[in-house]
Amino acid sequence: MPDLPLQGLPLRGLRVFDMTRVLAGPFATALLADLGAEIIKLEPPAGDDYRHIGPFVQGESALFQLTNRGKKSIAIDLRQPEGQRLAQDIAATCDVAVENFRPGVAAKLGLDAETLRARRPDMIHASVSGFGQTGPWTGLPAYDLVVQALSGLMAVNGDEGGAPLKVGESYGDLMGGLYASWAILAALVRRAATGQGATIDVSMHDALFSLLPTAHAQYLYGGREPARTGNRHPLSTPFGCYAARDGLVAICVLNDKHFAAFAALIGHPGLPTEARFASDSARTENEPALKALIEGWLAPLAADEAVAQLTAAGLPCAPIRAFAAAATSPQTRDRDLIGTLPHPRLGQVAVVGQPVRFDGAKPLAPTAAPGLGQDADAILAAIGLAPADIARLKAANIITGDAA
Numbered sequence: 330m331p332d333l334p335l336q337g338l339p340l341r342g343l344r345v346f347d348m349t350r351v352l353a354g355p356f357a358t359a360l361l362a363d364l365g366a367e368i369i370k371l372e373p374p375a376g377d378d379y380r381h382i383g384p385f386v387q388g389e390s391a392l393f394q395l396t397n398r399g400k401k402s403i404a405i406d407l408r409q410p411e412g413q414r415l416a417q418d419i420a421a422t423c424d425v426a427v428e429n430f431r432p433g434v435a436a437k438l439g440l441d442a443e444t445l446r447a448r449r450p451d452m453i454h455a456s457v458s459g460f461g462q463t464g465p466w467t468g469l470p471a472y473d474l475v476v477q478a479l480s481g482l483m484a485v486n487g488d489e490g491g492a493p494l495k496v497g498e499s500y501g502d503l504m505g506g507l508y509a510s511w512a513i514l515a516a517l518v519r520r521a522a523t524g525q526g527a528t529i530d531v532s533m534h535d536a537l538f539s540l541l542p543t544a545h546a547q548y549l550y551g552g553r554e555p556a557r558t559g560n561r562h563p564l565s566t567p568f569g570c571y572a573a574r575d576g577l578v579a580i581c582v583l584n585d586k587h588f589a590a591f592a593a594l595i596g597h598p599g600l601p602t603e604a605r606f607a608s609d610s611a612r613t614e615n616e617p618a619l620k621a622l623i624e625g626w627l628a629p630l631a632a633d634e635a636v637a638q639l640t641a642a643g644l645p646c647a648p649i650r651a652f653a654a655a656a657t658s659p660q661t662r663d664r665d666l667i668g669t670l671p672h673p674r675l676g677q678v679a680v681v682g683q684p685v686r687f688d689g690a691k692p693l694a695p696t697a698a699p700g701l702g703q704d705a706d707a708i709l710a711a712i713g714l715a716p717a718d719i720a721r722l723k724a725a726n727i728i729t730g731d732a733a
Contacts (some may be wrong), residue, residue: 338365356506362399399694449643461532
């Protein structure tokens with residue numbers, strides 16, 4: 330894969346003050362780092378919480394490595410007024426500031442949009458929180474599971490007739506971070522045209538709720554509560570996972586042409602002429618009967634055999650692969666979904682960067698996640714502090730970490 334020249338990185342020259350921790354905010358800024366932005370990560374003296382969450386490799390957190398590539402770290406004690414002023418001084422040199430404190434905390438520290446944009450009006454200030462900066466739930470503590478529970482996602486996810494089920498990844502955090510990076514880029518486009526900064530409010534809850542269009546269609550237009558349907562689509566049939574002899578096969582039939590081909594393949598070419606299967610909605614209403622016919626065809630077949638026949642008929646399908654198989658598939662390798670970056674202790678570490686190609690190249694941040702506070706000297710020198718000033722800050726424990 331061709332490398333994108335340094336001058337071709339979309340965000341080269343952009344400076345971001347990253348006040349975030351754990352997942353939502355760090356994921357957003359890691360995406361920006363991949364595209365060439367300089368990310369200055371502010372951490373407390375003990376470091377980002379993710380530094381202390383396993384799995385660990387030689388004392389280094391895998392989760393921290395995956396979400397903080399390409400960043401510079403400075404650890405500042407924000408409990409001290411001078412620490413707050415120092416953070417404000419660094420922020421003033423940045424185009425973008427991102428925080429994911431609980432609503433109200435940033436203002437107490439002088440790191441909120443009003444304070445920082447008073448000093449630099451063209452700043453893009455993004456706040457990422459569980460429920461946003463307004464509303465009756467704004468002050469509630471929000472972890473991903475809480476947001477999944479309240480957004481409606483868990484209610485529509487799970488086995489048919491079974492209990493609500495969380496999604497296996499922290500999608501509230503990840504989608505909040507993804508929307509934050511998207512909003513920051515939109516605000517930067519406006520600033521380039523008008524010189525105007527922006528105050529961005531991203532809610533993990535809002536992000537998850539916005540990503541449920543099938544449920545929206547059923548409730549807002551159909552007037553009914555969306556139900557859990559397990560591994561099948563709630564509105565289209567056959568569109569789900571069906572049991573073959575040795576495993577499940579995902580089969581996606583979305584239109585009448587495909588259904589006619591599918592019916593012929595499974596030995597029931599007359600199905601499209603039956604009223605109960607003549608349209609997509611009719612097939613969904615009669616899903617149990619159709620499922621029985623499908624699994625009757627699949628029963629003697631291995632999953633791979635069924636996939637081969639479906640593929641030959643031009644029907645979208647797939648076997649259910651384990652994560653290890655997905656991570657090592659020829660498609661994953663060809664698309665460079667897993668990269669490596671140099672790490673001072675671990676050698677080369679695996680990372681999964683942003684997935685988009687620009688002019689045929691997939692940008693990835695050039696360095697692994699930083700040690701705690703390792704870049705303090707360079708960051709502070711860049712805002713005009715002399716070595717003696719930096720030494721005094723270290724002696725006072727206002728800045729700490731590997732560089733202190």
